Amino acid sequence: MPYQLVKYALSSKYPRTRMFTATVDLxxxxxxxxxxxxxxxxxxxxxxxxxxxxxxxxxxxxxxxxxxxxxxxTTIIRSNYLTPEGVRFYDESLRLFKDLSTEFDLNLFYSERGHFTLAHSDSAVRTMRWRAEVNKHMGVNSEFVNPDFVKESCPYIDLTCGGNAPIMGALYHPPGAIARHxxxxxxxxxxxxxxxxxxxxxxxxxxxxxxxxxxxxxxxxxxxxxxxxxxxxxxxxxxxxxxxxxxxxxxYVRPLQACVSEPLKPFLDTIIVSGSLHVYVSQSSRGELVMGGATDPYDLNMMRTSLEFTEGLASHMLDLFPFLSEVKILRVWAGLCDMTPxxxxxxxxxxxxxxxxxxxxxxxxxxxxxxxxxxxxxxxxxxxxxxxxxxxxxxxxxxxxxxxxxxxxxxxx
Missing domain, CATH: 3.50.50.60 (FAD/NAD(P)-binding domain)
Incomplete structure (x- = not known):
């Protein structure tokens, strides 16, 4: 056990400051x-x-x-958006995120990983190239990369995706990060x-x-x-x-489901996103795989999970990482997404x-x-x-x- 933990836990000389005061009357x-x-x-x-x-x-x-x-x-932070308005907005947010741990004197577990948005079709490749050009014009670090670069950065990925949707390239965004929400x-x-x-x-x-x-x-x-x-x-x-x-x-409001796996030894340093497979994944500091997909295809103001989501996500995760077949899902949850046209x-x-x-x-x-x-x-x-x-x-x-x-x-x- 770290000495500092024992010192603060057992000594009255080091009282823990309350993060929030007790509730007062309105x-x-x-x-x-x-x-x-x-x-x-x-x-x-x-x-x-x-x-x-x-x-x-x-x-x-x-x-x-x-x-x-x-x-x-699922805590992903990035600024590689499509419109100039979106890129400017989210890039300023990313800049602010980098200094928050120091500003709060609180470890937010902010970790730059690099963000890959995979392209599995010709149309997806065009969109990724389009986004990369917009990003560059706005001063955002983003580029289109080939499958070899994806494999070099993420050695465990299957570029063929089981033969269902081979990876043809990706939009690579080095500042992409995660933090503790x-x-x-x-x-x-x-x-x-x-x-x-x-x-x-x-x-x-x-x-x-x-x-x-x-x-x-x-x-x-x-x-x-x-x-x-x-x-x-x-x-x-x-x-x-x-x-x-x-x-x-x-x-309009739709549920969004996500899940986390049991802890694994670190193998995924990057953030992987696939719009075609409807899956995104990163590995937390504790070794868990944090995974999610697209919103549910119906309007519903309810935070419930479904076996259909878990099975579908697991199938697409195995397209990307076949060796995960024996890994267990630890928990599943859902949130509400307020969507605009x-x-x-x-x-x-x-x-x-x-x-x-x-x-x-x-x-x-x-x-x-x-x-x-x-x-x-x-x-x-x-x-x-x-x-x-x-x-x-x-x-x-x-x-x-x-x-x-x-x-x-x-x-x-």
Whole structure:
């Protein structure tokens, strides 16, 4: 047992500082109320306090911190998107991620692995080359590589994929990384609390009051709160919140399932993604294979798993890595994905004054955590959206100015 662990565990001279303070009673009034204590909501609270000195903030969570998408994703971080707007946005998020462990004084297990998006057809090769050119023009490290390069970087992969879908190349993104999702939420939450923000778990929003087109208050299961600014950052529960203020969005919700294997000796240093096989995989610091696929093909607001998903994913994993046939699945879980028609988020102001929306994250919300928090904090504090998220405004669906990220986000990762 490490000496430091014994020292801190047994000595009263080294008390462990609480990451979060005990829950206090709700106040009657807050400058800002944030609905959802996931990564995005907590990051927005953190940057409101740090950058704008707005600390009279309540973060309301109907369950526990990170209970939604933040604790149910597969932790992949990348910026090799298809549109210039998406590349700029996610690349800034990746840049922020690199410094978070130091900023929080908390080990987030951030690990650069290199991200391969496999191409199994001529059309996929064209798309990967297209994405590589967009990435290069935006200053993002990304290139199209041949099958030999894939094999050299990942020796255990079967380039023939069992003869079903041979690998013809891949989009290689060296900065692609993974991090511990729970720790990201904890770091933002603890940082916000230190600056005076209140986090209220087991506090469900049951209604939002609007008068003359303006937000005036929030009704919860623990009492009423007066406020003039509300941020909704609840991912798959967004339609329930937007219904409370009478806003229509094109968001639809689908389950996304994932699983993890028993721990194995390290063999997979990279992140492997295949849109054609509907599979993505990385190996955690504990040796587990973290695996997932595409969203379920139907709208359903329920986090349940299915044998069909597990069998299908296992089959495609064996196409890539046949030697894993005896490896056991440790557990399976599901989350909710709030999808948009153009596979890009919805961020910023809404037709209801004082109501701000951070939604439509589908399968790509975790990697956007730092920059979404930073830009939404700016939007709330200044009541205007920064240029970085203008393309993600809600009104783009009325203006027919869609962002078109489906080519870079067509599988859940």
């Amino acid at each position: 106040k009657d009034n807050y400058d800002v109320v944030i609905i959802g204590a996931g990564g995005h909501g907590l990051a927005a609270a953190y940057y409101l306090a740090r950058d704008y000195d707005i600390t009279n903030v309540a973060v309301l969570e109907k369950d526990y911190i990170g209970a939604g998408g933040t604790g149910r994703n 729970d720790a990201v939420a904890w770091g933002y939450g603890a940082g916000a609390v230190k600056r005076g923000v209140e986090i209220h778990q087991n506090t469900e929003v049951v209604g939002i009051d609007v008068r003359k087109g303006k937000v005036i208050g929030v009704r919860t299961n623990r009492g009423y709160i007066r406020t003039s600014k509300i941020l909704s950052a609840v991912a798959g529960w967004t339609p329930q919140i937007t219904d409370m203020v009478g806003i229509r969005t094109p968001i 153009d596979f890009a988020p919805i961020m910023g102001k809404t037709p209801v004054e004082g109501f701000y929306l951070d939604a439509g994250w589908g399968t790509w919300g975790f990697k956007a955590t730092p920059i979404s928090g930073k830009t939404m904090a700016h939007t709330i504090a200044k009541d205007c959206e920064p240029d970085l998220i203008y393309a993600f405004r809600l009104s783009r669906f009325e203006d027919f100015e869609l962002t078109g990220e489906k080519g870079a986000a067509s599988v859940g990762h």
